[in-house]
Amino acid sequence: MGPGVTCPWSGRLPRLQVRTWIEPVVASTQVASALYDAGLLLVVKASFGGGGSSNHSTSPSPRGTLEDQQQKAISNFYIVYNLVVGLTPLLSAYGLGWLSDRYHRKISICVSLLGFLLSRLGLLLKVLLDWPVEMLYGAAALNGLCGGFSAFWSGVMALGSLGSSQGRRSVRLILIDLILGLAGFCGSMASGYLFEQMAGHSGQGLILTACSVSCATFALFYSLLVLKVPESVAKPSQELPSVDTVSGTVGTYRSLDPDQLDKQSVVGHLPSPGKAKPPKTVIALLFVGAIIYDLAVVGTVDVVPLFVLREPLRWNQVQVGYGMAAGYTVFITSFLGVLVFSRCFRDTTMIMIGMVSFGSGALLLAFVKETYMFYIARAAMMFALIPITTIRSAMSKLIKGSSYGKVFVILQLSLALTGVVTSTMYNKIYQLTMDTFVGTCFALSSFLSFLAIIPIGIVAYKQVPWSQYGDITEK
Numbered sequence: 001m002g003p004g005v006t007c008p009w010s011g012r013l014p015r016l017q018v019r020t021w022i023e024p025v026v027a028s029t030q031v032a033s034a035l036y037d038a039g040l041l042l043v044v045k046a047s048f049g050g051g052g053s054s055n056h057s058t059s060p061s062p063r064g065t066l067e068d069q070q071q072k073a074i075s076n077f078y079i080v081y082n083l084v085v086g087l088t089p090l091l092s093a094y095g096l097g098w099l100s101d102r103y104h105r106k107i108s109i110c111v112s113l114l115g116f117l118l119s120r121l122g123l124l125l126k127v128l129l130d131w132p133v134e135m136l137y138g139a140a141a142l143n144g145l146c147g148g149f150s151a152f153w154s155g156v157m158a159l160g161s162l163g164s165s166q167g168r169r170s171v172r173l174i175l176i177d178l179i180l181g182l183a184g185f186c187g188s189m190a191s192g193y194l195f196e197q198m199a200g201h202s203g204q205g206l207i208l209t210a211c212s213v214s215c216a217t218f219a220l221f222y223s224l225l226v227l228k229v230p231e232s233v234a235k236p237s238q239e240l241p242s243v244d245t246v247s248g249t250v251g252t253y254r255s256l257d258p259d260q261l262d263k264q265s266v267v268g269h270l271p272s273p274g275k276a277k278p279p280k281t282v283i284a285l286l287f288v289g290a291i292i293y294d295l296a297v298v299g300t301v302d303v304v305p306l307f308v309l310r311e312p313l314r315w316n317q318v319q320v321g322y323g324m325a326a327g328y329t330v331f332i333t334s335f336l337g338v339l340v341f342s343r344c345f346r347d348t349t350m351i352m353i354g355m356v357s358f359g360s361g362a363l364l365l366a367f368v369k370e371t372y373m374f375y376i377a378r379a380a381m382m383f384a385l386i387p388i389t390t391i392r393s394a395m396s397k398l399i400k401g402s403s404y405g406k407v408f409v410i411l412q413l414s415l416a417l418t419g420v421v422t423s424t425m426y427n428k429i430y431q432l433t434m435d436t437f438v439g440t441c442f443a444l445s446s447f448l449s450f451l452a453i454i455p456i457g458i459v460a461y462k463q464v465p466w467s468q469y470g471d472i473t474e475k
Contacts, residue, residue, distance in 0.1 A: 020230035022159050025109065025223050026176055027183040029116065029152070032215035034187025034328070035194065036120055038321055039208045040136070041074075041305050042195050043126065046204065047133040048073040071310055071434065075427045077133065078302065082427075084137050086420030088144025090413060093151040097409030100155060105162070105229040108147055108155035108409070113223055115146025117216040124209040150416045154408035161396045162230050170347065170393040174338040177389050181331015187215075188328060192321030282459055283398055289455040290391045290411065291418050293355055296448035297384065298419040299426040300362055301327075303441045306430060310438075312369050319371075326378045334385035341386075347394045348460035352453050354386030359449030366439030366446070387452070388415075 048070050096108040122139025125131060156176060164172035194208040308315045308323055315323060334354070341350045361381030368374045392408065399407050426441050433440040 017228075017230070019226055019228040020159075022156055022176065022227065023179045025113075025219050025227060026156060026179050028215045028219040028222065029113065030180045030183035031187040032116070032120060032212045032219065034184040034324065035191050035208055035212035035215070036123060038188060038191035038324055039123060039127075039195060039205050039212065041320065042317055043123065043205050044074055044077055044133055044136075045070070045309065048077075067310060068435070071306060072431055074309075075306055075431055078306075079424050079427045080137060081140055082302065082423035083420055084140045085144055085148065086416045086423065088141050089148035089150040089416055092145055093147045093154070093409050093413055093416075094406070096147045096151045097154055097406050100158065101406055105155065105159055106223060106227060108151040109159075109227075110220065110223050112147035112149070112152035112155070113216070113220040115143040115148065116152065117213070117220055118146070119143035120209070120213045120216045124206075124213050127205045127209050148416070150409060150412040154412045157392055157396075157408045159230065161393075169396060170338055170342055170350075170390055173393050174335050174386070174389050177385055178331050178335035181328045181335075181385070184331070185325045185328035188321050188324035190321070191324065192316075192318035195317050195321075282462060283395065285455040285459045285462075286391050286395055287411065287414065289351070289452050289459070290388055291414055292448055292452035292455070293358075293387050294415045295418055295422045296362065296445040296452065297358065297388075298415075298422045299441055299448075300365070300445045302423045302426050303430050304365075306427075307438065308374070310434070313371060313374065315371075323374065326375055329378070330381055330384050333382035334389070337383045337386055338390070346460070347390050348456055351387045351390050351456050352460075354383045354390070355449050355453050355456070357381055358384035358387075359446045362442045362449060363446040366437075366442035368439070387456075 049066070093108075096111055100106070100108040119139040119142060122136060122142070126133070126135060157173060160173050160176050161169060190211075191208060194211060195205050197207040304323075304327075305320070307313070308320060313319075337353070338350065341353065345353070358381050361377045361379075361384065364377035364380055365374070368377060392411065395407060395411065426444075429444070430438075430441050
């Protein structure tokens with residue numbers, strides 16, 4: 001049917017296989033999400049008073065009573081909102097993952113995108129009709145009952161894993177995260193300006209929320225009408241892996257793959273399919289490391305929006321958008337990090353590098369006093385995305401492709417459930433410490449990030465006895 005299309009991460013593909021790329025859905029969904037997140041924060045802030053520029057304060061005290069009351073009101077809103085967002089997917093996400101494995105891979109993606117669109121419509125109606133801010137809890141519940149982010153992202157990771165071989169899977173999944181980050185960066189950069197396009201309490205934010213709804217609508221219809229499920233290319237028993245005669249290792253990409261042969265026996269015969277069983281202790285340790293690290297990340301992400309609105313930073317709408325955009329640059333730097341590190345280090349080493357990066361940045365964030373210090377702390381977090389993505393990649397190499405949907409959704413639900421607990425805990429800690437040491441939450445996140453290195457270090461130690469992880473050739 002004509003010449004192929006060159007794809008930088010998949011080699012030459014037939015023209016029709018462009019429809020298997022999940023990136024357009026990820027990009028449009030994340031633009032909608034970035035616009036929604038900024039709009040939600042600014043709309044909630046306006047609903048609790050202080051909707052004007054935060055560069056000027058009517059209180060002579062930088063920690064005035066009105067500002068503290070507003071901070072607590074916003075924090076309490078997010079406690080309930082995050083509980084709804086985190087708990088409601090528990091009712092449906094696993095079922096969607098099971099249906100995706102059994103019937104069609106797009107089920108979890110399409111259903112979750114429907115809920116995603118409904119929640120964005122909820123914010124648009126709140127701005128249009130000036131409804132009470134509590135109605136956003138209902139919109140979030142609709143999103144969660146349709147699977148929420150847990151079902152959506154597990155579906156995306158399943159499609160990304162199916163369309164890539166084991167040797168390139170870490171790069172493939174981090175590339176999807178890169179698209180997510182670039183889209184989020186663009187959406188966040190535009191969010192502050194779009195929010196200010198219409199003056200007045202009722203009209204402010206209308207264009208922003210309308211753009212978010214438009215992007216969510218595009219994502220839903222693209223996934224329904226255009227997106228096709230790729231055929232699995234991860235078939236380990238098809239051919240003998242080639243050997244690097246100089247180093248004695250297999251190929252060029254190091255991977256956490258216990259089904260690969262030892263360096264000494266790689267030239268012999270391939271293991272029979274189904275004989276090698278994935279070590280449960282390794283999978284359990286990967287789960288523990290992911291959960292502890294996610295506690296640190298979620299806690300920081302939840303507190304940062306509140307932190308930048310009050311002293312010592314006191315950002316306005318445009319600065320809030322810039323700050324959110326800075327958070328998305330980690331997707332770019334993490335992608336570049338995986339490209340480089342995957343040629344030199346094992347998966348476990350890359351995971352620990354990312355944890356150290358985030359832990360160091362969170363510690364710096366605890367002592368931020370000026371805006372430039374905030375961006376320095378963000379820069380220190382440049383590899384913060386590597387751990388969770390690489391853990392997913394490692395798990396995909398330890399399980400069968402037919403179980404991707406269930407395993408990924410269990411991991412995502414575990415992260416979501418612990419995230420709910422973390423969100424509540426961190427918001428309460430923030431309320432109690434914002435007048436004493438406002439960086440307490442960030443210091444706690446730094447500690448948890450370094451603590452998460454322990455189970456990953458055990459995995460790295462356990463690798464040596466039962467497998468010399470080599471590299472898998474990509475041609």
